[in-house]
Amino acid sequence: MNTTATTINSATHQGTLIVAQAEAPLKTGPRVIDYNDRRTVGDITVPDPKMVCRDVNVYYGENHAIKTVSIDIGNRQVTSLIGPSGCGKSTFLRCLNRMNDTIPGCRVTGEITIDKENIYDKNLDVVQLRARVGMVFQKPNPFPKSIFENIAYGPHIHGLAANKRELGELVETCLIKAGLWEEVKDRLEEAGTGLSGGQQQRLCIARAISVNPEVILMDEPCSALDPIATARIEELMDELRENYAIVIVTHSMQQAARVSQRTAYFHLGDLIEVGDTEQIFTNPQHRLTEDYITGRFG
């Protein structure tokens, strides 16, 4: 074990890491990779990818936040991104619908495609991209408007509903899908901000699906919620994944294990390990992954 580590270490120092990666990609195997090896372990590809990310780098000014990450986002499944605080998982998530564009000094290189279309292409309209890749944020952030207006906003700005009746139906469908209809159907005109935290987050999910996206990104959607509301959201994700590709960032390993089919582990900007959720949690290949999921740090 020690010898292996030393070899890889020296390889890194001599700058031959890329060659090593190209020659012998570290895929599955019954070995545990040592701490200092930051190459991605596991199969980054999936049979039916919705989004494909290759060699993605993100810089915040001088800070190299994401270091050459490649991963596929599978269709009709939940991919969870886990890792300790500051590992870049949220940053990576926000690359997928170009929310990072709004941060001054942020630079993204590499290639991210959705259905083989490069989302960082100059000709691609970011407005349309965000309609295709919806997002749910850590803190529930409904607009300070009525429940109805919250859901109707997306369809309204994109011109998706032909008339009032259609808009009403759309709002109802979204609320039903988000499992919120029964609780709010009699008070659609009330402020969305007056709902409880869990209801607000489901309202945000309903809002995200109101423009019929293909991918839903969730940035720690349950971290501000109590266990009951969390269970409700997780149930919802399980239903939603039949129609959408879902990417979720979570701090809770139990949550990742419960809701996702694939898991990616990030560490200090590197994608350390990716694989089926079951394999990651039962048989991690990398020391860092093992330490994290066994709770030695995090």
Added chain:
Amino acid sequence: MNNNTNPLARKDTTAIVRAGLQRRYAAEKRFKWYGLTAISIALLAVVLLFADILIKGLPTFWQTDIRLEIDFAPQIIDPDGRRNPDDLSLADYSALWKKSLRQLFPEVESREELRSLYALISSGSSLQLRDRVMANPALIGVTQNVDLLADDTVDTFFKGGVDRELPEAQRPLKDDQIAWLDKLKAEGKMETRFNTGFFTNGDSREAEQAGIGGALVGSIFTLLITLSLSFPIGVAAAIYLEEFAPYNRWTDIIEVNINNLAAVPSIVFGLLGLAVFINFMHLPRSAPLVGGLVLALMNLPIMIIASRAALKSVPPSIREAALGMGASKLQMVAHHVLPLAMPGMLTGSILAMAHALGESAPLLMIGMIAFIVDIPTSPFKPATVLPVQIYLWSTLPERAFVQRTSAAIILLLLFLAVMNATAIILRKRLERRW
């Protein structure tokens, strides 16, 4: 725990804490008293200020009239009987009320005595009579009771402003004048009524005729121009700088300069207005238009800073939510950020307007300190504004002008209070919680 390594374990910590408690409570009590004293001093100062202004200013809102039986004699007003308006306006109306006074006091004969008798009535009375006749020529040949403005010394006398016990030489009214007034009063010919002229008249050299009307209209014109320029420009600049502008050296320089401009003394803006608007662009001197432009320039930095603060206070989560839904940047601002920032912007601009309302220094530079009798009919006509009018009156020695100064201050403060109250109400009304 090891007693040897923890120094606290050897002490009675509870006793030490308890011993210190007295001191802590005493300090807190002292602090409370400092605060109360400071507030009391401030309140006392405010009460004194207001009491002084009210006591001095309130009498202005009442005006003394002298009722005289005026014979609108045709031989004086219209000797040739043609009722030509030009002739009517040139007639000697003072002869009418002078005659009436002489009839009341037939014993007064000497020229000197007559002069002091005539001094009881405001010289504006002639104009008052002329306007009456011009408006209704049918009055000619009629004898009618007319309430004529008393002179400001008479007015002051009836409001208790003249001490009868003083030696005659130190009084503005002589002994015989006081005697005549007492007689008029006894006959019920002196009357006090609400002083509407104070609100409708322009400035005048005669205190009893001087009104705040011209300055009021001038202030309103000036503020309208200031508001209609500085609000849209300020809000647009703030939105651009806060939401759209890239972060680079240029925007940094602009931001620093806006902050610096907000601290520039207002008189400097007056000099700028004088140089640019009057000397270079040849806009009319003393006009509310130029005053409004100067105050708009002065207000812009404050408006931009207030608007930017309002925009900054909108939580970023709302922006993210809108952008995440695929809203464009303009949609995000127009649909979500601006409605939430509007109360703050309105409050900021109303406070800035209140500041502009009380501003006088820059307006002196562009000639709004001129003595203007006519009430301005447009922003291009010469005018003055409330604070400048206050300054003009405050330099005059007559007792009635001292009172008018305070009355104008009352009005100005009333306006400021209304504007500030509007700001508070708007903020409470429009404020949305999230």
